[in-house]
Amino acid sequence: MINTEWYSIRTLTLPATAVALLITFFIVWLILRLQFSKKWSELYSDAIFTFIIVWKLSLLVTDFKTVVNNPITLLYFNGGTMGVLLGVIVASLQIWRKRQSLQLEEQEMIAGSWAIILTQSIYQMLAVLFNDNNISSEVITLAVLSVVTLVILWRLVAVKQALILYTISYLIVAIFQPLGIGQTAVAVSVILLCLGLTIQHERINVGGKK
Template sequence: MINTEWYSIRALTLPATAIALLATFFIVWLILRIQFSKKWSDVYSDAVFTFIIVWKLSLLVTDFKSVVSYPISLLYFNGGTIGVYVGVIVASLQIWRKRHKLGFDEREMIPCSWAIILTQSIYQMLVVLLNDNTTPSEVITLVVLSLLTLLILWKLAAMKQTLLLYTVGYILVAFFQPLGVSQTAVGVSLVLLCMGIVIQRERNIVGGKE
């Protein structure tokens, strides 16, 4: 989806996509806190904090001269698309590093799948509601992602299969959006899918299934 709206919070003006992202993080954290143990909401909040810090500081890599000239720019700008990818990868590696602490049994994989799927779906839905894109693309996004998310969470299977199904459905939805499959969110979905596959595979190896 294309960002078409900006919102002011006192002296700070943020794009609708940033508002949607922050709101999504809070909503998903709250769902995990209510639905699962405090451990998982803490893991999620740590990953979110890591993502935001890396995303903001990645400006040092993408526009080092501007940061040196105007250090305060770190408060208002970020590393853009590159920063998003780096932030997601670093946050994913953080979760992977904690994998033994989190456990590998099937029950412990459910909160991780919920967090990944809900973060992507709620973010996309809020972006639709906060911006003004073409009506067909907005309706398709809301309807398909809502049904897909409810179906997957209701019939949650192994993490790898769950994320694969969601990612395929998400890519199909992206074809009907203004930016198509080239948008950053699709790439992020693929990165998260890879993380899920790695975690699932390692769990199977540890469990003696391979």
């Protein structure tokens, strides 16, 4: 979705997409905290912190000269699309590195998938509600992702299939959005799918050897 609105929090002005992302992080963290073991909410919050830090500091990579000349720009700007992708990749690698500390029970496998799917789904829905884009694309996004997310949360499909189902659904939805299939969120969705499938595959292999 294209950002069309800005929100002010005292002296800080944030785009609607950033506000949607921050609210999403809190909601998903709260769900993990209430529904699953404490370690999942801690792992999620650590990954989010890593994402934000890398995203902000990525300006050193994308516009090093400006940062050197005016370091305070790090407070107000970020690395844009490149920064988002770097943040997601580093946060995903952090989660993958800590995978050995996670339980292999089915309940814990569901927690990981929920975190990946809900983060994307809630963000997309809030981005629609907080901005003013094409009505048809907004309706399609809300309708499709709502139905798919409910199907997944009701556990009507297995964990691995849930990750694939959501990603495919979002790719289809993205076609009807203003920025199309080439938007950053699509690349993020694919990265998170790979993270989820990698962890699930490893768990299944380890579980099968027990």
